Amino acid sequence: MITFLLKVVVFAAAFYGLTYFDVLPGLEVIPNPDGPIGEYGSYLWIGLIFGVVNAIVGPILRVLSLPFVLLTLGLFLLVINAALLALTAGITDRLTIDGFGTAVIGGLILAVVGWVADQLLDR
Template identity: 30%
Template sequence: MNIIFRLIISALAAFATAYILPGVRLDSFLTALILAVVLGVLNLLVKPVLVFLTFPITVFTLGLFLLVINAVIILVAAKLVNGFRVDGFWWALLFSLVMTVINSFLVSLGKRPEDV
């Protein structure tokens, strides 16, 4: 049940972020749900490989290169999901930052007192 809750929260965060940012377009909430699933799979399978391969530059930049990896994951998701468009790398970077903030806020709203 927790994974369904997280997917819905991620879809809501993606939908809200696409509404806020003019360089990102998301056609419908169903597309946002599909995007949440694709981002989850990419973060599970592709991101660890990218983090491993770019470990030296990540250490050299004190972890800031992880933001670039997040933007690349967003751009890959934009290629895979019909109805989700990102106008470029900087919009993908901003999308990942704003979506993370909104997602964290929504997850904190859904926590029960015994979960804290």
């Protein structure tokens, strides 16, 4: 449980970094300064939603799309990560994504961040 909460914080920091430094111009987080935690609460909320979607829906999509993943030598995982990011944007009104390309690049960045977090938190 602690590992999942730390990963949510890492995802929230990743979303903050992506939007603050304008790494992906099509990815936008609409912060809520009047929320209980303030502006950073919006990033934590989006990180929590992405973590839950990634933990529940992600494995199901990966198993169902296994033939496509094998056929494309793993490149179809980029589409799955984009779909998970788009699903997160669909669930919350605080995250907007302009297009499929932005979702693919954002999904790739968040997959790398999640992998690094897994490597650091498993020790």
